[in-house]
Amino acid sequence: MSQQTLNGFGFFKSSSGVKRALESDSETVESPKKKFIKNLNQDSFEWYVADENGVWHCSVCRECKLDNAYARGHSKPGKTTNHTRHADSNQHKASVTRLKYKGKESLPKQVDNILTKEADSITSYMKCAYHQAKHELPKSAFKELIDLADNLNVELIKDKSCEPLYTSNYSLNEFHQSISDVIWEGKYEAIIRSQKYGLIIDESTDIGNKKQLLAYIQYLDEDGVKCALLENMLITTSHANAETITCKIKDCLERKQIDISKMVGIGTDGASVMTGSKNGVVKRLKDFAPSLIGVHCAAHRCSLATSQATKSIPELESYSRTVTNIFYYFSNSALRSNKLSEIQSLLNLPSLKFANIHSVRWLSLQNAVEVLYRSYPALVVALEHEAVTNSVAKGLLNEVV
Template sequence: MSTPVKRRKVNSTLLQWVTKPNTEADNDLIVGPICSATSPVSAKKSSHRQSGVDPSWKKTFPWVLFTDNEKGMLCSFCTKFNMKSKNGSGVWVSVPCTYLVRDSLLRHAKTNMHIEATDLEANSILAGKGQSIQSAVEHHTSLEKTALIGAFKIMYWLAKEEIPHTTHFASLLDLAKNLGCDYLNLLQKGESVNYTSQHIMQEMLHSLSLQISTPVIDAIQQSTYYSLLVDETTDVSVLKQLTVMARYFNQDLELKTSFLTLIDVPDGKADTLVAALKQFMTENQLPAHSFIGLGSDGAAVMVGKKTGVATQLKADLNSELINIHCIAHRLALAAAQASNNIPYLQKFKSILKQLFYYYQNSAVRMSSLKQLEHILGDPAIKLKEVGDTHWLSHETAVRAVSQCLPSLIASLEREASERHDATAAGLATFVKSPSFVCTLAMLSDVLPHLNRLSKLFQKTSVDFTLVDPLVSSTQMTLLRLLEYPADNMTNLPTRFEQLEEYGVKGSETDITSFKERIYHQYINNVVENLHQRFPDTNILDALSVFDPELIDKEDPSLHEWLQHQKLKTLSDHFTSVGSFEKVKTEFHSLRQLIAVNMKDHSLRDAMLKVIQMGDLYPALAKYCMIALVLPVSTADCERSFSTMARIKSVLRNRLSQRVLNQLMCISIEGPSSSDFNFASCVSAFGQIRKRKLTTD
């Protein structure tokens, strides 16, 4: 009879590894489910289940043996080593346990004789494999880490694809196991420990987001200068949100624009927004002296001269701060307001909206329009909504109406005659007028140029050096249309002939009258608005001193008085960079280099070259850094709002502000899975779990 042994602490990690049945297919690598014989699993009463053998018990207790008649249970470990209990009973060894409930297995797993038998089995397996205890533990730990990395990859994919992780993580993990990823079974630490609980998933998400956000914050802290891009919106749960992004240089002198945070603010007042921004900067230790630019949509609360957000931040944090009104917003306003003093164009925009809602709100009308498009051979195009806040909506709406105009006229006249619809009759009369057709042609020629400019301004890489040449080029193109109209206006006579059978009657006289009343005035308004919305500011104009085109190759000192004037403007504003005499001395040396070696460079490329020569021209290099980090567009903020709307919609708002920020950080800033360092993330997760357990 074996001598009763005292309960002793057993290496649970080792037990979990050695107690999994091995097969030849395993090639001596243990990657299957774990038997947690000594795991402190609390006994649970079976709920509404009659006594009897349950085959699923073998998944948690692989040592259990069922008798042939399934009327009893034995322990393979205790039987192998002929263990005896304290009272001398042979139950579980030579006598089957006949109390066929799961609690019996749990109680036996905690007995001294089963613990000793499990330890003997572990030593037996290790002796057969020729492994040491230490190497076995290290091998199993490596496999566990591989399994955890797999789980993090699944969580990362869900977050990156904006799929609800709380409801899909466990099912996707099971799918991966069923597809052959057996190593994921190592995540099962017991009946209730399997890395799929809500708090574990949130800690995994937190670890993933930290791996992305921490390097960004560190890079901003070390950047010589950085700018913040801010914008506010109201989300789908009617809460006001302030998004914050940053534009900065990283350690490799690469210009970056990154998402930082989304702040839940109670209202849109300037004081509230300023307090939120200052608190965020303090919490993340963002240096105020490097905060050089603030980009916004140009709302009064942002740019107000007395109490606006920019004014307060400039007074409280950095007097050298430059406020920039987003160029994409300015362009949208310039285009939208060009028709303000032309009554017919105001009516035209109203008709486009009415047409959209007339068909959008009726499936019967929409079906009728689709049928007519098919019969008449028009493209099957859906009408688009017009909105001044949607930068590219006007062109798409005009294009849709223009391409399906015959079907649209026929559909409206059918609705008017068959259903006696007065709205349809009124819309049909308007769209059949020569002025409507002429306006479609005019906007089809003008809006593509404005939309092309808008798309360029919405790019993350855009900077102030591109604004003036792009705007000037667009203005010249539009002015040319006054003398040489584009295709749509030129082909208006042919267009009227094609539409004559649908009741549209137009002539050369109508075209000439339209040009005099609307065409010339509208184009001139657009050009003038672009000029007013994009004025040269003193600082931005002064930064053009580095433009190679403005430095004469034969005589770089030509127009020296103008160069000195621009340098004086910069030195007076950016007093921390250096005195006028210092920057003037540096520039006299640099302009010779620009004239000889950078003549074929753009202003942006020339500034990047100067930044790389920061050791030779420290003050001028700082000016160039300031110029390139200035946030001329806040289009990235709009993209973050789109991400927020998608995430909050699919999750039905069931998430905290912290989790929302983590999901947005991964979705917007997260690299591809192949470029993500999951090993570091697992290590960070381990530290979080260790602190959590210590706190608990």
């Protein structure tokens, strides 16, 4: 094969041709040389530090007492690429997690501590609610009791603004119901063991003008006859007739799982709705408890007897009005009450306030008369001073002297 032919295939080229070919290749093919941009430094890894001997190491792995190259350390700082690989290793990640929760209690222990704190807080709420109910304080006093407990650094459950929670009337009712349920649990077993029981029921109207039906239960225990509050039932219907009261009692006994047929006695007032021979509450309950005996409350009978007896004696009626007028004369004026208190002090008498006679308070006349008797000298002196300028005081003075 001739050289010309070989030249045609490009085996032989001139030096200038080779140079042009190399130049052409350099324009189309990039250099295989890699470019490296160092965008990390030693400061990017807070855990990579030098100890007192100048050994660079991973403080996280060393603190967790791991045996790896980074825990043992390097005499000179390593490459950042190696740091990155170490940071992504499972050993390093596990060490970071371990140190994160070091010194902290386990999850079950933390949950138990939270529940214990909440239980202590709820106990504090319960104590305040019990105090409010025991001393017959208004519901508005509950929040004041909670605020007092908060000021005394009692552990309470608070909202984001650090204000105690569960101070509403709804929460207070929940606390009262919970306390009532606990107290009732201890009574229930004794009532069941008693086999027979009796009820004491009466109607009343609270300060909110709502009709209430109070029911107490009497039962036999090892120590004798016991009495406990069964329930305070709200009557929401427009008529508190015998049918309504009977249904309330039946529902209450069923809800508390007490057998109505074992009821052998019931104490009520003398109102016809309770003791009516045809449609009274006692008559209706006898259909479910055949052995039931109705008893007219002795306290009600005594109150009726005393109140009816005074109506036939004009002097007692007049005396009751005088006692009532004296009460209102002093209670309606703070100045008169203060003057009476000063006179009692000067005469070495007990500082007493006159009592009123309530038609719903049995024998309240006794307390009113007793206070009047013990403060009689101070009363006369006070009325004598007031009678000079006050005709009402003059009239009262004529009645008591």
